[in-house]
Structure formats: C-alpha cells, structure tokens
Amino acid sequence: MNKRVAAFVVITVLAGFTILITYLHSDKPSLSGTLIYHRYTDYQSWDATMWTIDMATGKKSQVNQSWHTMISPINAHFSSDGQTITFMGSAAGLPEPEWDVFTSHWNGQGWDEPKNLTGPNGARDEDPKFSPHGQTIIYKEDGVLVTMNADGSNKTYLTKGQPESSMPYFANNGKDILFERSGDIYLLRDGKTIKMFAGAGQSSYYPIGLDDESFLYTRVQNTKHDSIMQGFYSGAPSTPYFFNSTDWDTSDSYPYKDGSRIIFYVTGDFLIPHGGYNLAFADLKTHTRWDIDQWFKGVESSDINTELQELGPAWTPTVFAQP
DSSP states (O other), X not given: OOHXXXXXXXXXXXXXXXXXXXXXXXXXXXXXXXXXXXXXXXXXXXXXXEEXXXXXXXXXXXXXXXXXSEEEEEEEXXXXXXXXXXXXXXXXXXXXOOOEEEEEEBOSSSBOOOEESSOSSSSOXXXXXXXXXXXXXXXXXXXXXXXXETTSOSOEESSTTSSOOEEEEEOTTSSOEEEEETTEEEEEETTEEEEXXXXXXXXXXXXXXXXXXXXXXXXXXXXXXXXXXXXXXXXXXXXXXXXXXXXXXXXXXXXXXXXXXXXXXXXXXXXXXXXXXXXXXXXXXXXXXXXXXXXXXXXXXXOOOOSSEEEEEEEESXXXXXX
C-alpha cells in the first residue's frame, strides 16, 4: 500500500458498500456541474417529477414544478451547451397518457414550459437524446429509430422495416448511433448495423457513449441482477466495473466529464436507507462507491434519495443560477 492510499483515515465497509469517511484532500474529487434525474412510483404510474442537483453544493431543484401542459417527465438529456433538455413524458389532460418527446429551454431563472415535438400522435415516442453537438435529437417511435432537429423538424426514420430498436445514443463522433435490439447492443455506422460484444450474461440495454473507443451499457448478469460494463467499438471484450454486485441491480450509468474517474449510476443496494432504486456514483481512482446522500451529508437539501425510484441520471458542466 503506498503512502497516498494509506492516508485514508477511516473506511467503513458494510456488506460490499464502501463509504469513505475521510479523504486525503488531494485524493478527494471536486465535483461541479449539474446532475439531472427523475423519480416516480413506477414507469406506468405517470407520477414522475424531474430534479437537478448542483454537484458543487448539493442543492436540488424540481425542474417541472411550474409546468402545466405535460406530465411525468423522465429520462432527460442535456444539449451540448446545457441550455436545453430533451426528455419523454405525456401531454396533460389526455384520456390515456402516451409517451412523447419534449424539450425545455433554460430561461435564466427556470425551465420553460415544455414543447411537445412528436405528438400526441398515438405512437410511443421514447428515449430521446441529443447529439454531442446539440443540434439533433435521436429517439425511437414504435421501435423505429428517428432523428430530428432540436425544434422537431426534419424527421428521418433510420431503421424502418428492421427489428425493433430502442434506447439510441450518439457515439462520441456525433455520427454513429448505439442502440439496443433483442437484448444486444448494436452500432449503426454508415447505414450498417454492427453487433457489439456481449459475453457472459443474459441481455444488454441502455448504451451511453463514453469516448472515441468505448461506451457504457447495462448487462443483465446470470444472477439476473443488472451490472455496468464498458464496451469497445473494436469488438474487444467488455470490462465490468468494480461497483457491480451479484446481489442487487446496478444500472443507468452516466459519465462525469469524460468518465475516466467518476461514473454516476443507479443502485438497488438494499443497504442504502431508502427503498427502491437510488442514485450513487463511483470513484474509479480510489475504488469507492458513494450513496449520493452520503456525499452531501450535512447539506440541508441532501435528502436526494427517497422511498420512490430515483433513475435516469445525466450530467452537464453547466451550472444554473437559481432565483
């Protein structure tokens, strides 16, 4: 053990969930920017609320608090400049809610009333994500991958007539597209679909572009619990992360900055003192896992995780000044 590692003062290990109590100052990461996520009872309850966390202070804010024209916003993703979010939800007041794709713009004091880009149209419009350049949104419409401009114009159907596709995400180059199909991760490149490495386990989903060589995704293990993997466009075997568990689900990963040190994720760790799924992140340098409330311990608004399901984290370097 080198001197820097030995400088940790107290480490508490509780059945696989490690909470670092005191860091050497030079080793503790300094977090910034904004994390967005949602919470709900369950996917079809239509009771979701959306929240942001200032990662420097721990202050959280409800994004949809004053919205009236839509309900249940989930799975938000920031534009490259951080000024717009895209997400899925339903128009308000429908006899039966239906999933559509929305955007909302930051007006300097809060998030504008959302704009519905796809409906209501009787279709399931889901999983929207911005391109790295922020000018294009990709999503799925009834299992077909679709791109459109950020204002909803110029819709282009990419996988019409092909097997159902879902959860699209632009690769780092802004052209290739990761997506899920039949429990595997594929890459759409120059009109061709390339199956990514799977390995041991049952199925894969939720790909997130990481860098020019790799991506994150969730892999259902043979124990039937989800795990986070780093996949590679080269076809090399995927690498599991240390914070996976065979006893509970680990899913919904998202990188902080380039993901070389910090990965946000969702955990079903039953030792966290809240029910359901909760937000957490891992420090890859020190192999430390943090319940996000533990990180912000002592902050007045640190009750981020609740008895509801906290899911779908995404990060931007942008900081939003609250009134």
